[in-house]
Structures are given as structure tokens and as C-alpha cells.
Amino acid sequence: xxxxxxxxxxxxxxxxERVTISCRASQSISNSLNWYQQKPDGTVKRLIYSxxxxxxxxxxxxxxxxSGTDYSLSIxxxxxxxxxxxxxxxxxxxxxxFGSGTKLEIK
Amino acid sequence: xxxxxxxxxxxxxxxxxLKLSCVASGFTFSDxxxxxxxxxxxxxxxxxxxxxxxxxxxxxxxxxKNRFTISRDNAKSTLYLQMSxxxxxxxxxxxCTRSGWAWGQGASVTVSx
Numbered sequence: 001x002x003x004x005x006x007x008x009x010x011x012x013x014x015x016x017e018r019v020t021i022s023c024r025a026s027q028s029i030s031n032s033l034n035w036y037q038q039k040p041d042g043t044v045k046r047l048i049y050s051x052x053x054x055x056x057x058x059x060x061x062x063x064x065x066x067s068g069t070d071y072s073l074s075i076x077x078x079x080x081x082x083x084x085x086x087x088x089x090x091x092x093x094x095x096x097x098f099g100s101g102t103k104l105e106i107k
Numbered sequence: 108x109x110x111x112x113x114x115x116x117x118x119x120x121x122x123x124x125l126k127l128s129c130v131a132s133g134f135t136f137s138d139x140x141x142x143x144x145x146x147x148x149x150x151x152x153x154x155x156x157x158x159x160x161x162x163x164x165x166x167x168x169x170x171x172k173n174r175f176t177i178s179r180d181n182a183k184s185t186l187y188l189q190m191s192x193x194x195x196x197x198x199x200x201x202x203c204t205r206s207g208w209a210w211g212q213g214a215s216v217t218v219s220x
Binding site: 042043044055085087089091094096097098100101103 | 142144150151152153154156157166167168169200202207208210212213
């Protein structure tokens with residue numbers, strides 16, 4: 001199975017700050033990576049697919065990048081609704097696997 | 108509007124079986140691969156498996172393959188997850204997803220005696 005190492009596990013940040021979450025795969029996943037946001041009520045939303053393609057309706061302050069084994073999600077200027085859990089998912093190879101999650105919290 | 112509504116969760120004893128359902132609406136169910144994902148109380152997300160749009164092919168997480176079965180009824184726009192011989196570590200919220208894009212609200216399963 002492909003392991004995804006997601007970091008940091010917790011990210012304290014302030015409104016307006018730029019943050020980056022990392023996801024490192026145990027082998028190349030050829031840009032087959034999605035990013036998800038989970039709100040405290042459990043609602044899950046896909047933000048980005050195929051490494052860098054923003055889902056319709058997702059604010060442009062979110063962006064994704066990477067290649068090979070290293071990927072990242074950035075939020076350019078944090079807004080209050082961005083404080084949530086974030087997960088990466090690789091779908092290059094079965095079984096699909098998730099990162100361990102990052103809790104983005106208010107500093 | 109795409110909607111996925113899971114049901115069938117609850118408290119179940121170790122060793123028992125449980126079948127979750129996910130009713131889909133707002134799209135042509137038979138056109139899409141569907142999948143199940145679970146989240147443990149510790150917030151770990153685990154991909155369980157998926158099923159081809161016509162039900163002819165399934166993939167599973169190796170650790171769950173022998174106990175979990177995914178199926179679908181396209182006439183009812185419903186996805187199923189049959190869980191057998193459940194264990195305490197199966198305690199989680201179970202989500203159905205449409206190809207990883209849309210997610211349901213989740214069904215809570217607690218395995219305890």
C-alpha cells in the first residue's frame with residue numbers, strides 16, 4: 001500500500017495568514033492526489049483533485065501543487081471558515097489511502 | 108442537487124453483522140463508481156472500497172476484504188456495505204461517496220457488548 005505522510009498534524013494559525021499542508025507519498029503517485037476539508041459537523045468536501053485542480057465553487061485562496069511523491073495544499077489568506085480538518089487522498093494505486101489529517105486551528 | 112444519505116448504523120455487538128445503505132439522488136446513479144470511507148473516533152480516515160457503476164467490479168482495502176462486501180442496486184439508486192464479524196475497531200462513522208467527489212453525512216457504527 002502507498003503510505004501518505006501528512007504534516008503537520010496540527011497547525012495553529014491566525015486570520016489572514018498563509019499556510020501550507022504537506023502530503024508525502026511512499027512512492028510516486030503521478031499527481032493522483034485529492035485534498036478534502038472536513039468541518040466540525042462532519043461534512044466533507046473535496047477541495048482539489050488531480051493535485052491542483054480547484055473544485056467549482058472553492059475559493060481561489062486555496063491551491064494545490066506537487067509532483068512525484070511531494071504534494072501540498074496552501075491557503076493564501078485564512079478566513080474563519082477555513083479552520084477545519086484537512087486530508088489528502090491518493091488514488092494512483094489500489095488500495096486508495098488517506099493522509100493522517102491536519103487540524104487547522106485558530107492561534 | 109447531489110445527495111447521499113446513509114442509514115443502518117447503530118450499536119452492534121462484536122461478531123455480529125450489519126448492513127449499511129446509502130440512497131443517492133440528484134444524479135444518474137448507474138453512471139458512477141461509488142465508494143465507502145470510514146472515519147474512526149480518532150479522526151483517521153480509511154478507504155474501505157469501491158464498486159463499478161454496473162456493479163461488476165469491486166476493490167477493497169486488503170485489511171477489510173474478508174469481512175466487508177460492497178454492492179449496489181441501480182434500480183433503487185442505493186449503495187450497500189455489508190459488514191460481518193464486526194470488531195471494536197470497526198467503530199467509526201461510515202461515509203458513502205460518489206467517486207470521491209460528493210459525500211454523505213455519514214452513519215455512525217459502534218461495536219460494543
